[in-house]
Amino acid sequence: MGRIRLSVGLVCLALATSVARAAPPPKASPPPDDVATLAARIDRLIETGYVENSVEPAPLADDAEFIRRVYLDLAGHIPRVSEVHKFLDDKATNKRLALVEELLKGPHYVNHFTNVWRALLLPQNNNQQVQFLAGQIEGWVRPRLRDNKPYDQMVRELLTAPVVFNRGGMPQRNGTDFGAIAFYQANESKPENVAAATSRLFLGIKLECAQCHNHPFARWSRKQFWEYAAFFSGIRPQQAQAGVFSQVLDDPTKREIKIPNSDKTVTAHFLDGKEPKWKDGASTRATLAEWMTAGDNPFFAKAIANRLWGHFFGLGIIDPVDDFGEANPPSHPQLLDELGQAMVKHKFDMRFMIRAITASRTYQRTSRMTDSSQEDPRLFARMPLKGLTAEQIFDSLALATGYRDPQANSAGGFNRFNGARAEFLLKFANNSDKRTEYQTSILQALSLMNGTFIANATSLDRSETLAGLLDAPFMNNRQRLDALHLAALGRPMHAREADRLLSYVERGGPSGDKRRALADVFWTLLNSSEFIFNH
Amino acid sequence: MTYPKLSRRDWLRLSAAGVMGSSMSGWLETLAADTAANPKRKRACILLWMTGGPSQMDTFDLKPGHANGGPFKEIKTSAPDLRISEYLPKLARFGDRLAVVRSMSTKEGEHGRATFLMRTGYQPTGPIQYPTLGSLVSRELGAEDAPLPNFVSIGPYRFFNAAAYGPGFLGPQYAPLIVGDGNQFFGQQGRGYEQALKVQDIELPGGVERVHADARIELLQEMESDFISNHPGIAPLSHKTAYDRAVKLMKTEANRAFNLDEEPPILRDAYGRNLFGQGCLLARRLVERGVPFVEVTLARVPGNNAFGWDTHQQNFQAVRRLSEVLDPAWGTLMEDLKQRGLLDSTLIVWMGEFGRTPKINNGKGRDHYPNAWSTVLAGGGIKGGQAFGKTSADGTKVETRPIAVSDFLATICLALGIDPLKQNNSNVGRPIRIADKNAQPIKEIVA
Numbered sequence: 001m002g003r004i005r006l007s008v009g010l011v012c013l014a015l016a017t018s019v020a021r022a023a024p025p026p027k028a029s030p031p032p033d034d035v036a037t038l039a040a041r042i043d044r045l046i047e048t049g050y051v052e053n054s055v056e057p058a059p060l061a062d063d064a065e066f067i068r069r070v071y072l073d074l075a076g077h078i079p080r081v082s083e084v085h086k087f088l089d090d091k092a093t094n095k096r097l098a099l100v101e102e103l104l105k106g107p108h109y110v111n112h113f114t115n116v117w118r119a120l121l122l123p124q125n126n127n128q129q130v131q132f133l134a135g136q137i138e139g140w141v142r143p144r145l146r147d148n149k150p151y152d153q154m155v156r157e158l159l160t161a162p163v164v165f166n167r168g169g170m171p172q173r174n175g176t177d178f179g180a181i182a183f184y185q186a187n188e189s190k191p192e193n194v195a196a197a198t199s200r201l202f203l204g205i206k207l208e209c210a211q212c213h214n215h216p217f218a219r220w221s222r223k224q225f226w227e228y229a230a231f232f233s234g235i236r237p238q239q240a241q242a243g244v245f246s247q248v249l250d251d252p253t254k255r256e257i258k259i260p261n262s263d264k265t266v267t268a269h270f271l272d273g274k275e276p277k278w279k280d281g282a283s284t285r286a287t288l289a290e291w292m293t294a295g296d297n298p299f300f301a302k303a304i305a306n307r308l309w310g311h312f313f314g315l316g317i318i319d320p321v322d323d324f325g326e327a328n329p330p331s332h333p334q335l336l337d338e339l340g341q342a343m344v345k346h347k348f349d350m351r352f353m354i355r356a357i358t359a360s361r362t363y364q365r366t367s368r369m370t371d372s373s374q375e376d377p378r379l380f381a382r383m384p385l386k387g388l389t390a391e392q393i394f395d396s397l398a399l400a401t402g403y404r405d406p407q408a409n410s411a412g413g414f415n416r417f418n419g420a421r422a423e424f425l426l427k428f429a430n431n432s433d434k435r436t437e438y439q440t441s442i443l444q445a446l447s448l449m450n451g452t453f454i455a456n457a458t459s460l461d462r463s464e465t466l467a468g469l470l471d472a473p474f475m476n477n478r479q480r481l482d483a484l485h486l487a488a489l490g491r492p493m494h495a496r497e498a499d500r501l502l503s504y505v506e507r508g509g510p511s512g513d514k515r516r517a518l519a520d521v522f523w524t525l526l527n528s529s530e531f532i533f534n535h
Numbered sequence: 536m537t538y539p540k541l542s543r544r545d546w547l548r549l550s551a552a553g554v555m556g557s558s559m560s561g562w563l564e565t566l567a568a569d570t571a572a573n574p575k576r577k578r579a580c581i582l583l584w585m586t587g588g589p590s591q592m593d594t595f596d597l598k599p600g601h602a603n604g605g606p607f608k609e610i611k612t613s614a615p616d617l618r619i620s621e622y623l624p625k626l627a628r629f630g631d632r633l634a635v636v637r638s639m640s641t642k643e644g645e646h647g648r649a650t651f652l653m654r655t656g657y658q659p660t661g662p663i664q665y666p667t668l669g670s671l672v673s674r675e676l677g678a679e680d681a682p683l684p685n686f687v688s689i690g691p692y693r694f695f696n697a698a699a700y701g702p703g704f705l706g707p708q709y710a711p712l713i714v715g716d717g718n719q720f721f722g723q724q725g726r727g728y729e730q731a732l733k734v735q736d737i738e739l740p741g742g743v744e745r746v747h748a749d750a751r752i753e754l755l756q757e758m759e760s761d762f763i764s765n766h767p768g769i770a771p772l773s774h775k776t777a778y779d780r781a782v783k784l785m786k787t788e789a790n791r792a793f794n795l796d797e798e799p800p801i802l803r804d805a806y807g808r809n810l811f812g813q814g815c816l817l818a819r820r821l822v823e824r825g826v827p828f829v830e831v832t833l834a835r836v837p838g839n840n841a842f843g844w845d846t847h848q849q850n851f852q853a854v855r856r857l858s859e860v861l862d863p864a865w866g867t868l869m870e871d872l873k874q875r876g877l878l879d880s881t882l883i884v885w886m887g888e889f890g891r892t893p894k895i896n897n898g899k900g901r902d903h904y905p906n907a908w909s910t911v912l913a914g915g916g917i918k919g920g921q922a923f924g925k926t927s928a929d930g931t932k933v934e935t936r937p938i939a940v941s942d943f944l945a946t947i948c949l950a951l952g953i954d955p956l957k958q959n960n961s962n963v964g965r966p967i968r969i970a971d972k973n974a975q976p977i978k979e980i981v982a
Contacts, residue, residue, distance in 0.1 A: 369766065369767060384768070438773065441707040441777055442784065445778045446736040446785075450738060455740035455742075455743070496761075501754075509747060520747055524755045524758060528758050529759055529763070529771045529774045533771065
């Protein structure tokens with residue numbers, strides 16, 4: 001309790017006395033050339049698009065906008081007031097690059113991307129029971145992200161993972177095994193489900209339509225779907241009725257599958273028409289993994305590059321990101337090609353791509369629309385507004401309000417099924433793929449307006465952040481308002497809103513009570529679009 | 536949507552004159568046939584969802600005299616040809632308004648999958664996020680600026696399949712307003728439904744006065760208009776719309792819909808003092824106020840060991856108790872709607888995720904059975920007083936006109952004046968029809 005007040009107080013003290021703290025510029029090393037080169041290339045190709053479409057791009061975001069954006073994108077939550085202050089004060093010329101480095105090294109980056117990959121690896125909520133596997137999937141993803149395992153290796157490990165528990169005795173207590181098995185269980189240990197999932201996730205190809213008939217829009221035939229599914233033909237559930245809880249069985253060298261409702265059997269074939277070279281002793285899935293993650297695979301590298309792009313921009317160069325095909329052409333085909341080549345060249349190091357993207361001017365443009373020519377989001381003339389995941393919303397609210405979960409364990413893990421965070425995750429789960437078209441529901445609005453969490457956070461008695469602010473005697477109301485804005489939005493008040501808000505507080509709102517008026521402003525900030533979106 | 540106003544006679548005349556092309560979907564034919572009802576009257580749908588899979592052999596398709604029949608007797612209804620369980624006497628008085636579909640035949644026997652199938656019309660395969668019936672219907676029938684949400688879900692039990700209760704690819708603005716979320720009240724012994732049937736978070740939190748709440752909204756609106764002017768687009772607009780509607784709900788008379796104490800106690804008694812009974816009363820109030828789709832779930836009856844209708848053991852005892860909750864609620868609902876002149880424009884759908892085995896098991900129970908089971912359509916748009924489709928004498932097989940879920944949902948659409956073949960854009964980019972294109976609606980029971 002005291003710590004929060006103290007840190008809020010210190011920040012406000014610094015503001016109040018307007019001392020430009022001479023923080024020594026951090027000794028960030030000059031950016032590796034490849035990052036700068038690729039970033040410049042991104043900008044070059046995007047800017048060609050501006051010229052061709054007579055677009056006037058938005059200016060670059062200021063530091064406050066940038067730090068909030070990059071924290072949300074990399075760490076999954078807004079920055080603390082102290083972190084904002086430190087960044088705004090920093091005089092180093094490449095501080096934005098340095099910030100990215102700092103975030104990439106931190107545990108929150110690992111947490112956030114673990115959440116991102118878990119959401120991708122688990123089929124979205126069509127089967128409630130699947131959510132029970134979430135913990136295992138996360139247990140598989142987390143160490144790999146932490147150790148920055150190359151992406152192609154991760155995919156190979158997942159595709160070739162042993163899925164059978166030890167015979168008779170307890171299953172291996174090794175988290176790795178459980179996690180990969182959970183992926184197969186989540187797909188009900190059915191070859192066609194695993195096929196559709198892996199194709200969508202790792203190749204960016206939605207094959208589902210072709211499962212039952214020739215794909216109506218793309219070129220995939222039913223036969224091709226099942227020839228791809230044949231790579232997983234060895235997988236089957238031990239007890240089909242047990243659904244996702246069934247143990248998984250495997251016949252590692254099986255590579256034929258019968259097309260349902262027909263008497264045709266097909267053999268495993270690659271999607272690009274290449275013939276598999278079956279090696280003695282190599283499992284069917286290993287053969288697939290080798291083809292899929294090869295540098296010359298026409299889909300693999302571009303798919304991950306595009307997915308990462310989509311993460312940072314809210315929409316991919318091909319969008320939706322898992323729907324490569326003639327009906328869905330890339331907005332910047334050459335850029336996508338080069339991003340794919342860069343992934344291969346850098347051995348599928350995801351952090352490299354993240355560095356390059358975030359170093360680009362394109363990523364750093366403001367989200368404010370300064371010219372009507374910026375309207376088409378596919379030209380990336382300004383940063384699109386991005387919806388937040390439920391985790392991002394809650395974790396950001398918790399930071400802004402000084403909330404500490406009584407059930408959080410020492411490792412920072414949260415109870416998945418109970419407590420404020422779990423309730424929140426349920427209410428704010430958003431199944432929509434289009435983060436740039438995030439939809440808010442009435443219940444969500446009510447929850448933020450009147451729900452217990454925000455009520456506590458804006459209550460004069462129960463909120464630590466508010467209490468810290470109101471008790472600091474050396475601050476005037478303008479400074480208090482700035483502090484609230486910093487906590488919630490990562491910026492001080494704009495000049496244009498300062499007078500209005502100050503007069504509201506000075507007259508004490510509708511009841512003549514200045515403390516209540518400040519609480520009102522805090523409530524407003526937490527309910528605003530500016531809070532709830534990544535911009 | 537504008538409908539051409541044609542009577543059946545007009546349509547036939549024009550058709551004979553070759554004016555109507557053969558490319559017209561069956562929808563137009565339906566509307567023309569719908570001469571009794573005024574096309575302008577707002578239609579509504581109340582879905583009574585029976586979690587667990589209700590036993591058809593002990594409710595609407597009894598086989599007295601057969602070994603599989605069990606101890607329940609049949610009683611006559613107000614329709615000469617229709618008989619139902621003796622434990623549904625209030626409902627029996629409305630036999631002439633019921634159409635029982637006895638030949639349901641579907642393929643899913645697992646709770647989660649079957650719930651999804653029956654509530655969306657599609658199997659839960661892969662990434663397509665199919666919307667639930669309520670979202671689809673309310674989207675077609677509801678007005679965008681209505682003060683109340685167009686889709687309300689009362690007491691849902693979502694654990695079997697949460698996605699089957701969601702708007703899927705239609706987006707959050709078509710999500711239901713949920714009251715009495717079933718998960719939380721599973722442990723309740725019937726009490727606590729009063730609190731459950733209120734909109735969560737609609738009340739100002741303690742310690743916040745009305746004047747401050749209003750002032751906050753004003754501050755927020757100022758802030759939002761500034762943000763939106765700099766960031767035009769769908770996302771902030773949706774945010775603003777949700778908040779506007781939420782505030783409207785808080786402030787206007789619309790929220791009073793949830794005040795059940797406005798109803799006379801004698802009526803509340805008649806519905807039954809439990810979550811389902813009072814939920815049906817709430818449904819009537821909502822429909823009365825223009826909400827086009829309300830669903831009420833019967834998932835729990837105090838004192839029952841079985842979970843909902845999932846009567847694997849002690850089937851008869853459990854179904855009797857369930858019927859003793861269902862009958863007063865549904866029977867009173869029919870009466871109440873009729874007295875207010877709403878029955879003709881309100882379609883009531885009764886169903887669960889599947890039926891139960893004709894053969895009684897060792898625990899005096901019945902297990903899951905999707906091969907031959909029953910659903911019921913009642914009220915507006917329906918030709919009542921009949922049972923459609925026949926099962927064998929032992930109840931194990933459908934003998935005439937097996938009805939798949941798509942056929943059933945298409946029938947619902949027809950009764951509501953909605954085109955079942957209408958396509959919506961899905962999250963995989965592929966357009967998805969409300970009902971599968973091969974669906975054969977049961978024209979015989981649509982008025």
